[in-house]
Amino acid sequence: MRLRHLLFLTQLPFCAMVLAAFVILQGSLDRRVQALAQVSETRTQLERTAELLTHVLDMETGVRGFVIAGQPAFLEPYYRGEAAYPVVINGLRGDATLGDENRARLGQVTDLLRQWQAEVAQPEIRLRAERPAEAEALVRSGRGKRILDQVRAGVSEIEQTLRQRLQSMDANAQAQLGQFQRTLAGVAVTLLLLSVTITLLTSRLLTGPLAALGRGTQRVTDQGAVTVTERGPREYRELAGAFNLMSRGVQEARESSAHAAAELGRRNAWLRDLAQLSDALQAARSVQEGAAILTRALPHLLPGTSGQLLQHNASRNLLLPAAAWGEGMSTPGPDRCWALRRGETQGGEAGRPFMPDCAAQEGTYLCAPLFSHGETLGLLRVHPAPGVDPEGLRGSLNDVARQVALALASLRLQDRLLQQSIRDPLTGLFNRRHLESQLAEGVVAAQGGEEALSVVALDIDHFKRLNDTFGHDAGDAALVRVSAALRELAPPGSTPARPGGEEFTLLLPHVGVAQAAALAETLRARVEGLDLAHDGISLGQVTVSLGVAGLPPGGTGEALIAAADQALYAAKRAGRNRVVVAGAPALQGQAARS
Template sequence: MNLRRLLLLSQFPFWALLVVAFLFLSSTLNTRVKTTERASQTRAQLAAVAQVMQHVVDLETGLRGYVITGELAFLEPYNAAKVALPRELAVLERDGNAQGLGRIRTLIDRWQAEVAAPELLARQDSAAAAAALVKTGRGKKILDAIRAEVAAYSAGQTQTLQALETSALAQLRQLRLTLYSVGGLALLSSLLATLYSAHKLSGSFGHFTAAARRLTSGESGVHVDPSGPAEIQVLAGAFNHMSGALALAQQQTQAHADTLVARNDWMHRLGEFGDWMQAARSLEEGARILECALPELLPGTRGTLLQHNASRNLLVPLATWGGETGAATPPDGCWALRRGEIVSPGMDRLAPACLGGLGGSYMCVPLFSHGETLGIMRLRPEVEGVEVPESLRALLPGIVRQVSLALAGLRLQDRLLQQSIRDPLTGLFNRRRLEDDLATQTAHATASGQPLSLIALDVDHFKRLNDTFGHDAGDAALVRLSAALRDVAPPGSTPARPGGEEFSLLLPGHDLAAATLLAERLRAEIAGWALTHAGISLGQLTVSLGVAGYAPPLSTPDALVRAADEALYSAKRQGRNRVERAEPLHPESWLALMPG
């Protein structure tokens, strides 16, 4: 026997009881509904009879008012009742006791013919004649008879209604008792059927529960006896198969867990590498981080990370690891850059060696970010002749993506830094960088006692040059002058263009005399130029220069700038094309130059 048949047989008595109970309850409910409907009809008839009696009263009242007053307005209730009575009596005769209603209709018709009609005709002749008819008392006798018939009819209908309500109440009690009885029997039969089914099923599944407990406690190789109903046998076979598969899955899960731990450790190192690269402020710092991180991220390898130089005609080493020695190579010779994908000469079947003459097994991985080629990562097995593991090759795209993003960020950071501190026309430092270096160098000069000087330079008659030859010629002259300033600037100095035709040269380690000689050399060189632009001679270009020396502790960066500017203005006043220096001043003079 299968489980379906067993469950159906256990529920059969419950279903049979439900069918019998449904038939009995349906019959009782139908009787109750019919009784309630009859009671409702009886109530409606009582209300209709009362309405008929009200119309009779309206007939009598309207007639008496007219007879007394002679006013036709008093006949309005009479006329309305006369119209409504036939219709309502017809409805009552259709649904109620036709014999009793017939007597009421006869008496009403008699009252209208023998009382109402004569009194109406008499009142048209005289009030006295109509009053005489009223005094005969005939109308009152007929109305009393109508009231008696209506009362008798209403009493009969009331008795019928009481009997119906008593019957409906008894039927309701019977229905409630039946519901309680059927509900109790249904609950009892359901409970017995459930207990029987549970007993059968618990006996069949008990050994499965015991086997499951043994399996969940960690025991392996648990099996159950496949006996009992057909479904139990199928379930036992599935359980035994599951037990074997679970043992195999536990072994595989442990292996995957070990792999996941290793992968999580690698991801942690990769995230840590990304954090360090974000903290870097230059490509040089990023290269040092790469040299420390790549041996951990790519264990068992050695290699070089190469990037494009400024002219993009050479790949220059940025970082090396694993004892590899990097060398600059032309980018056109790299197959990975040509194809835009990882290339492994010596391991891939069709991949030729790079044109640079590299030997042995290696792998070239191009570095891209936002559509820009940054360079390549070239790596080799740590031991020559051993291939890079497939698991490590699968990790390469993630590492390369992280490295590419980090390098792109550092390159962008370098470009933004240069744009923020460089003058776009001349390439010299701008006012912002000059002010930062002034603060740094004056603090250093104050602490170390080393000399510090500042040269302020201004092109003579530059507005006339612009007005005569145009702004392009003026820009060309400024570019040529900035190149000369950069050439004479010693290492560690700050050549800058604060704005317009004004230039500055901050000279750490130079005293006032050395700075004056340097300024004179620059002035003489510029005065000897024969500038042309677009084939047109620009005439002689001259500059005026002012030199000032830093004198701590009374001086400040602003005072140093003002002293150099004052010397520059003095050179302008004395005829231009000359160098003037701010002589060492007394403390009171320095204080005069200090702001505030």
Template sequence: MVVLTLRRMLLLSQLPFWVLMVAAFSLLSITLHERVVATNRATHVREELAQVAGIMQHVVDMETGLRGFVIAGNPVFLEPYTAARAALPGEFALLQLTLRQQVNPREAVAPLAHLNRVEALVGRWQTTVAEPEIAARARGLSEAAAFVKQQTGKRLLDSIRAEVEAYQQARQQQLQRAETAAAAKLRSLQLSLYGVAALTILGSVAASLVGASLLRRSLGAVTDAAERLTAGETVTLAERRASPAEIQTLSRAFNHMSGRLAQARRQADEHARELAARNVWMRTLGELSDWLQAARSLEEAAGILERALPALLPGTQGTLHHHNASRNLLLAVVSWGGAEARPSSPGDCWALRRGEARQDAGVLAPPCLHGPQQRYLCLPLFSHGETLGTLRLQAQGGEALSEATRAAAEDVAQQVALALAGLRLLDRLQQQAIRDPLTGLFNRRHLEEQLEQRVLAAEAAGQPLSLVALDVDHFKRLNDSFGHEAGDMVLVRMGAALRDLSPAPALAARPGGEEFSILLPDQPLPAALELAERLRSEVAGWTLEFAGMPLGPVSVSIGVAGLGSGIATGQALTRAADDALYQAKRTGRNRVVPSDAGSPARISSLPS
């Protein structure tokens, strides 16, 4: 009878644990299922984004083929256009079908709207730009060029890119929301499992105590030993006594010790987690410092900070600003957490005015002139007495920033300030090393380095490369007549003309004195000659004055050379362009001469 009663007691004591285990497994199964669903949705979204990228690639192929046909007039260039045009309807139909089948109808409204607008814009581009330009090119290059100059196609393609970016952003936001919800459910499951584990432990202790009290009703000696142990005795002797009250005292003493031990363990674990998190944060900050020291430009540093700031300042959103070259504007370097990145005036920042961190407008502080009005932190960035910019952040959701986050932000601001100062110094040194101080053009050293690199690249890719060499006519006479300041003014004006007329990615340089050069990658000799003629014509039309005195006519002699037969190195290309320049000087100046003086593509003009 006693065995049966004990068996029932043990079975009943285990029943709650079985229920808790079933509940825990149920929660785990549900959360894992939702996680799988979220993963599948993420996969579908990535497939959709890949399809959108394919559609955009078809649009680029159509535009590239059209431009090639307009420029060259060869129908072969229309093959990418024709293939992309044939493939686009199927791509649009497939993506629309995918959206309707795999996306929640409410979530599919915005992406379908963007997709329909993209399809409409592509059709409009075909009917209003592509087909008219093809027909116009068939009639002649000048008529097609007139169509291109209207820039209708550019505006439509910009609209298509904007719609595609809006579609991608909408789907990325939906994907982020789904993954956030799945992560929240996973955290909820973890908390539930922790609760189940805690209940299991507490229930086990309680069941053990109850079972022990039913098995043995006389534990006075154990009670006395427990009390002596609690008082600090190391050796205890238990005497046999029988009293229900003493059993209750034993339970209370044991629970008290167990509770204190559990509390101490929890505190130790929490401190260990905080220390581990701090160590990880410090390592990340050290890695950020190493990466920023390896950066060679502000753009590279912005890419590093874009990844590092959300990790170093979790749960925040903000913007890093820096001074522009004129120091009259704060430009956004990087933003994170959905913060709006917009330029602002340094005079609008109270933190820069006061030269100290500003947070949460106080009683006497006036409202912030830009950005959020409260619950924010704005840190000015200083290095070696120079103001570099600001680091502005606030907690996501509008909550107040914690002290730990504020302290972390100050450490991050110091590292960022040092990095920005180093990058600015590096940029100034690089510019001084490769720029001509008078005209702002590249100097001879940079030109020679780029020439060798571009020659190798052009030969490897089979692309053309041209070099324009020009010299201001009678420059010494101008200096002798009007002074060196007048000559410098002409050189500065010449540098500005080269920058304005040189197409990207051309490199305009001043090798020295009154000599200038333009390196034209991907430009054949005829195109370089046309550019040189435009430059010569513009200079010939100048009417310059210095100190109220007219300087008289200014002209340039220009020599043009391109890679080709007999010209296969940078030195040979430079020599050929210089020889052509000297030929232009010898034959009367104010003219353009190609490296092959007998070439039918030669462009020249009579001296003015």
């Protein structure tokens, strides 16, 4: 029997066992997947019941806020909930696994919500606009609360039923998991025993001949090149010659392997350094920080060179130095750089007439372009020292350039995303999220170092009338002009922000209330003097009202913003176009000038 036939026969029991194990495990896994799918469906139903309660709460608080404050903005949660809760109810009703009892409860909840909208919510909204006293009386009657309490009770019963079902499913799933684990363990043990048995039998059949072959080659393994005397019969001489040839080949292979291993070790060490550079660049938070890392790393990764990293400025069509090491090099223009034109590493030697005139650089140089997703990021330009082979350097330079391009693209994207996340797209000022973050940091710094912290809150006067008269585009133009004035007057280290609408805020660390009030008056006068026009139409005089507040000892950021807002409201009540300091009378611009 041939060896391959023997090996095939020894594997037949193992293959049959593997096939049987697959069938058993597949059945257990299918049951496990079905149980998990049922659990997932029930969890989705629970999430929808929670979402329904959220929409009910939004509608209730929206109506209540509108009745109390009378401002249409408070109705936004109500209208969102009114539009969203039917979708959630339809989703629950359309789930076949919900059950008849829960579906009946859901119908009752739907009827109660419609009753509350028809008998309570809509009348309260209508009466608040026409007869506020009657709206408040309707709220105090408690009818809406009783209906919504029934709604919440109905949803809670549905949720309780679903949670009981989920607990039962979890218990069933755990039981199936235990069965699956026991089945898997049994299959694994059986396969292991079968594999060990087959291995022992096969090795017993093969180790005899292999041991004899090993003893014959041990001398070559231990001594390297071994030469035997080529004498005796012809067959023996041929065998001795073949053995001597093999022995010399083994020795040459050893020497070649040692050289290759040493080269591979150096290459692996270089790749580890490159990987460390990649990790460091991924941890950098800005292009400048990444450039500082490259300034230290590139001389180590590209030994025997000097060079520079040039960053491409698309708006100005310039290559700007970002990092440099070794001797200084000239900076080429993007239009004269053949590496950027051709999109591949270029090398040349200054003074050779057939090479493109990339830059007036003495000696040999290599330029590796930096691209990412079709975007030109810059150029990595190196000048090998005498004795360094440029062609041998090219591969390392390309590897480094790829990592630098990826890191530079990531840092640029990170910077763009950061700016998008903290900037208002219309005005370019900081948004509410960044303002709140800076306010929290400013309060901690101010109280820790007992330093001043002030806030200026401002609002464009009669902005709604401007929008209604000239249109929203004109209103946006006014917002942009006022934000430009705020940005120009904001001192370094301050945070000019637009929290929303026509409201602006200026956070002033290390600035006292008096200085903040003077800055606010300057801003008020600057805006008052603006000549605003849109599409050739004059928008008339635009003014702002401003409130100023300072952080008292032990105060909070929320209290500081609230104080500035109250001062702003006081300026509005006092006639607008003026500055009010929290706890001080209004400062009207015209009175100050007179």
